[in-house]
């Protein structure tokens with residue numbers, strides 16, 4: 545090979561390496577948001593910044609309406625033999641759960657439980673934002689530090705999912721001198737938080753709303769915990785408002801940037817131990833298996849992201865449809881092997897979420913309409 549050719553190849557390789565390096569280390573700029581948009585219907589109005597106490601009290605006509613819909617004859621196909629949850633929500637299990645919901649589940653009793661913590665609403669950027677507050681219970685314990693914590697739910701969850709963990713966060717625990725003052729907001733469009741009337745509401749916009757909420761409550765600096773959408777919102781808040789966020793904890797982590805993706809692919813090609821440690825191999829490889837699992841389990845996401853109003857028509861019309869759609873996720877996302885069980889694990893004694901609690905969550909999705 546001639547010297548000139550070799551020099552040219554070296555230049556091309558160096559240029560490529562430089563470009564790849566640039567891509568891997570590129571840090572995108574902080575997005576710029578309109579500091580005071582109006583997400584409510586119509587034209588912007590003066591914001592009412594009052595923090596109003598709120599009690600969960602679903603009107604009797606809505607409770608009756610649900611009862612009527614649950615009492616309609618079920619139109620559910622017979623599941624394929626031995627399919628269990630592998631084709632989605634198993635209809636035999638769904639029938640059992642709808643029967644329980646209709647006959648045994650007592651909304652008014654559950655509502656009382658949900659009102660155990662005080663709830664509030666306050667208007668931010670044109671939307672009524674709901675939050676629940678679980679105050680720190682220090683008692684006469686000395687040397688205990690109280691810190692504010694914003695606890696953010698995701699889909700298909702709601703503030704309902706935190707009731708069992710709140711006492712652990714708000715009271716002094718063995719070996720810890722920190723307790724939390726917990727604020728559980730509902731993401732706009734979830735639970736009792738008003739939905740946006742305008743297009744363009746995403747996790748970044750929600751981050752700004754939640755920062756305003758914490759500031760309105762008097763917290764300039766606070767901690768964050770988030771799961772699912774909550775983790776994405778919490779991560780965005782920590783990135784956009786580092787001066788306000790003391791710490792962030794998430795129980796779902798999504799990374800999709802050039803560097804980690806490149807590592808993932810290189811790790812698949814190179815022997816174990818070079819990029820991905822021997823003991824971590826099973827978590828990410830074989831890629832084919834992991835990707836097909838991801839595709840298998842995320843159809844809902846594509847549907848909701850692209851045609852939300854189409855699936856919305858089915859879910860808003862029938863509590864049976866809504867329960868099927870949400871419960872399937874609680875089964876598979878509790879344990880991936882639960883798709884092999886006839887009841888998806890949902891009715892097993894050791895399922896970590898009681899059926900009443902699962903139905904509380906579905907009721908919040910059902911009752912808060914519009």
Ligand SMILES: *[C@@H]1O[C@H](CO)[C@@H](O)[C@H](O)[C@H]1NC(C)=O
Nearest residue numbers: 626627628630883884885886
């Ligand atoms: C479904 O459950 C039945 C009964 O437990 C079991 O025999 C069958 O193998 C399961 N099907 C799958 C796909 O796991």
